[in-house]
Amino acid sequence: AQSVTQLDSQVPVFEEAPVELRCNYSSSVSVYLFWYVQYPNQGLQLLLKYLSGSTLVKGINGFEAEFNKSQTSFHLRKPSVHISDTAEYFCAVNTGRRALTFGSGTRLQVQP
Amino acid sequence: ETGVTQTPRHLVMGMTNKKSLKCEQHLGHNAMYWYKQSAKKPLELMFVYNFKEQTENNSVPSRFSPECPNSSHLFLHLHTLQPEDSALYLCASSQVVRASQETQYFGPGTRLLVL
Numbered sequence: 123a124q125s126v127t128q129l130d131s132q133v134p135v136f137e138e139a140p141v142e143l144r145c146n147y148s149s150s151v152s153v154y155l156f157w158y159v160q161y162p163n164q165g166l167q168l169l170l171k172y173l174s175g176s177t178l179v180k181g182i183n184g185f186e187a188e189f190n191k192s193q194t195s196f197h198l199r200k201p202s203v204h205i206s207d208t209a210e211y212f213c214a215v216n217t218g219r220r221a222l223t224f225g226s227g228t229r230l231q232v233q234p
Numbered sequence: 235e236t237g238v239t240q241t242p243r244h245l246v247m248g249m250t251n252k253k254s255l256k257c258e259q260h261l262g263h264n265a266m267y268w269y270k271q272s273a274k275k276p277l278e279l280m281f282v283y284n285f286k287e288q289t290e291n292n293s294v295p296s297r298f299s300p301e302c303p304n305s306s307h308l309f310l311h312l313h314t315l316q317p318e319d320s321a322l323y324l325c326a327s328s329q330v331v332r333a334s335q336e337t338q339y340f341g342p343g344t345r346l347l348v349l
Contacts, residue, residue: 165238
């Protein structure tokens with residue numbers, strides 16, 4: 123069975139500060155990892171994904187994530203956040219079920 | 235983003251009502267999904283359709299009945315729902331390439347309130 127743990131339910135941060143949103147997964151097989159963002163009253167939008175190859179993945183809006191197999195982590199980072207980054211962020215894993223298993227989400231609140 | 239549309243965006247219904255949620259994807263994909271997003275819970279997969287055939291039913295109660303008439307349209311028929319079914323229902327689609335590697339594209343969701 124696969125599972126995803128997002129350790130922080132809320133992350134407050136000041137504008138232009140760096141941020142890291144943590145994601146750990148549990149799986150006994152190869153995984154494919156995704157980060158999605160959900161803005162208020164909207165659906166989920168893909169930020170980035172790791173399928174294979176380089177463990178550092180760059181996504182949209184200046185976000186990047188690093189796949190760490192030994193630590194079973196896929197943390198999301200951004201060096202300088204904007205007010206517009208305020209949203210809920212979801213980490214997800216797929217190991218072959220044809221559908222995603224999501225974490226419980228991290229609410230990023232960027233303050234001026 | 236208009237790749238996946240959902241209607242209605244908001245729905246209030248009584249426990250004895252029958253209603254349907256509609257999802258349409260304009261991306262040429264061949265797989266579609268229903269997810270349920272409840273407050274303080276992770277997104278839960280409900281159904282998966284691949285080439286119009288249901289390939290997964292994640293132990294969803296029979297008061298939820300999906301329908302996929304073609305690869306572009308997906309419905310979720312609702313009847314005799316319970317208040318705990320109130321949630322955001324998200325539709326997604328993807329192009330089947332190699333299992334697990336597909337990127338799923340989501341619609342804006344239908345926010346359902348059951349009174």
